[in-house]
Amino acid sequence: SSGINAEYGGSVREIGFGTTKDRMLVIEECHNSRAVTLFLRGSNSMIVAEAKRSIWDAMCVIRNLVRDNRIVYGGGSNEISAAISVYDAADKNSSIEQYAMRAFGEALESVPMALAENSGLSPFSTLAEVKSRQIKEGNPRLGIDCMDKGESDMRVQHVIETLIGKKQQIMLATQLVRMILKIDDVRSPGEGEE
Secondary structure (H helix, E strand, O other), rough: OOOOOOOOOOOOEEEEEOOOOEEEEEEEEOOOOOOOOOOOOOOOOOHHHHHHHHHHHHHHHHHHHHHHOOOEEOOOOHHHHHHHHHHHHOOOOOOOOOHHHHHHHHHHHHHHHHHHOOOOOOOHHHHHHHHHHHHHHHOOOOOOOOOOOOOOEEHHHHEEHHHHHHHHHHHHHHHHHHHHHHHHHHHHOOOOOO
């Protein structure tokens, strides 16, 4: 172990780790430093890559919270609540736009359905039950109980998402659909068929 100039503070040391006798130089406790190094190790490269992806995702969540600290409840609760509102608005619209609005509501419901299916639950019955409870109880925080805790209130389960991340997801999906529809409009029926 050797010291750094007292003007800068901190310490420098060399450490060994693991069974491979690898060595690493560690510089710690430096004043006015905002740098952080994460050292990841795993039994194989796939584990390390997954850990890197998880850390990247976590840092993106923190970045989003720094930009805008507003949150929404997760577990598909916000998508179900939004779909209910979209369906209500579609019911009040007598024009042909109501069909597009209903399709948007169905698209929103695909998120909680995927959560239910990936959790080993019946997607249709689980969504129908939670949606019915949201309407009956007037509680927009009810979502998919993926962990089978017996509680569907995402506030109680502490399941949250950043508002900015959720807005980005919905905007990106909507833009993608609009782009596909524009391509579909350009291509006339029967074109390219021989």
